[in-house]
Amino acid sequence: MPSRRRGEELEATILEAAWAEIQEHGYNRLTIEGVAARAQTGKQVLYRRWPNRAQLAVAAIRHTLGPLLTAAPDTGSLREDYFIVLRLMAGRARHYTPELLHGLMPEVWGVTGEISSALPGVIDQILRNAAARGEIAHADLPERVAMLPLDLIRYEGMRNVVKWAEITEGDAEKVVADILDTVFLPLVMALAGPAKPG
Amino acid sequence: MPSRRRGEELEATILEAAWAEIQEHGYNRLTIEGVAARAQTGKQVLYRRWPNRAQLAVAAIRHTLGPLLTAAPDTGSLREDYFIVLRLMAGRARHYTPELLHGLMPEVWGVTGEISSALPGVIDQILRNAAARGEIAHADLPERVAMLPLDLIRYEGMRNVVKWAEITEGDAEKVVADILDTVFLPLVMALAGPAKPG
DNA sequence: TCCCGTAAGAGACGGTGCGTCTCTAATTGG
DNA sequence: CCAATTAGAGACGCACCGTCTCTTACGGGA
Structure with a gap:
């Protein structure tokens, strides 16, 4: 008698169940049978959609965490613009707990990408804005330089998987500030210092 | 009648068997039973030593890959010294195949550390040497700056797990050179440019 | 409105590997 | 040379896998 779920509704239920299982037991102990039971459906319904545990987990992550950022912030300061992007990324890192990542890192890596x-x-836009303001001489930084803060915050997230989830927001901001002020901005100024008027 | 192995000898045999299994099937399909069979011993012998699959794999990695580097290279050039270290690290990255890392990344991370x-x-020594030569003004770079090339090459290894193992030695050197010439050296020169005589 | 194809929900099934336990016999330290 | 240790071998129950079968609800097309 209870109505049978289908399509999107069913899929959402399953993915939420999978996410809940991951939160409770970690990816390691995520089982298809467990998810099916929690979602009150049959295993075949899952196997019909995802070929294996890992793909299911990936789908659950994708379903839970939407796209990170679409439009470039434009605060009028290169540092602040980058800061906003990095802080967002650091916030996301909080979701990547050891329990989630343990045994699933390559897949998670794919999803974050x-x-x-x-x-x-976004980064390109931020740099163009800064160049237009005259804050830097030009926006043609080498790819590796432009993406440097992002790479470093991602690396930081990987390196500290164990601790990152417990780190306070303030600490995360300290790391972000350190990356920007100690590494990125000095480098950018060395490579493309501000255009000096006349 | 066949003599029974013990202690170090037995342990080495097991770890080599485990490493071989990882090479053949990847960590994912590494089984305690498989290792025991290959090493011609009982499961209990393994469980007596390592609590689980992951720990066994970690021990096998540790057993196979020794310490990376102990003494600092001293070529007379800051760039060359760093280059040598990075090239070594890139070479190691070749061992971290997807099959190995898949499902074992956090543990591997621990071992590499x-x-x-x-x-x-080593890095500290390299910088002191450079300062002593007058190549840079001082060796008191912020930790994050001094370690920057290492972090970047490690990050590169993580990001390209899938491809890294297939990358030619020449390509790896290009990445290393890019990190040094595009990012690190400009930054170091901006922060601690050469002491000017007189 | 009815009817039929599709897929949900449920669970049986054999298979694999886990982790524990038991047993015998080789080895070694005292 | 004896006693404690532990290697080597495999049985055991268990959890979960991935496949399959079966019934029944749903919903789109005529």
Whole structure:
């Protein structure tokens, strides 16, 4: 008698169940049977959609965490613009707990890449804005330099998987500030210091 | 009648068997039973030593890959010294195949940290040498700056797990050179440019 | 409105590997 | 040379896998 779920509704239920299982037991102990039971459906319904545990987990992550950022912030300061992007990324890192990552890191890596596919464009825009303001001489920084803060915050997230989830927001901001002020801005100024008027 | 192995000998046999299994099937399909069979011993012998699959794999990695570097290179050039360290690290990255890392990344991360525990000292020495030569003004770079190339090469290894193992030695050197020439050296020169005589 | 194809929900099934336990016999330290 | 240790081998129950079968609700097309 209870109505049977289908399509999107069913899929959402399953993915939420999977996410809940991951939160409770970690990816390691995520089982198809467990998810099916929690979602009150059959295993076949899951196997019909995802070929294995890992793909299911990836789908659950994708379903839970939407795209990171689409439009470039424009605060009028290069540092602040980057700061906003990095702080967002650091916030996301909080979701990547050891329990989630343990045994799933390569897949998660793929998802984060997908979720943040807009970032290169955003960064490019931020740099163009800064150049237009005259804050830097030009926006043609080497790819590796432009993406440096992003790479470093991602690296930081990987390196500190264990601790990152417990780090306070303030500490995360300290790391972000350190990356910007100690590494990135000095480098950018060395490579493309401000255009000096006349 | 066949003599029974014990202690170090037995342990080495097991770890080599485990490493072989990882090479053949990847960590994902590494099984305690498989290792025991290959090493011609009982499961209990393994469980007596390592609590689980992951720990066994970690021990096998540690057993196979020794410490990375102990003494600092001293070529007379800051760039060359760093280059040598990075090239070594890139070479190691070749062992971290997707099959190995898949499902074991956090543990591997721990092992690499242990294996390269001498690196901070090495880097410090390299910088002191450069300062002594007058190549840079002083060796008191912020930790994050001094370690920047290492972090970047590690990050590169993580990001490109899938491809890294197939990358030619020449390509790896290009990445290393890019990190040094585009990012690190400009930054160091901006922060601690050469002492000017007189 | 009815009817039929599709897929949900439920669970049986054999298979694999886990982690524990038991047993015998080789080895070694005292 | 005896006693404690532990290697080597495999049985055991268990959890979960991935496949399959079966019934039944749903919903789109005529």
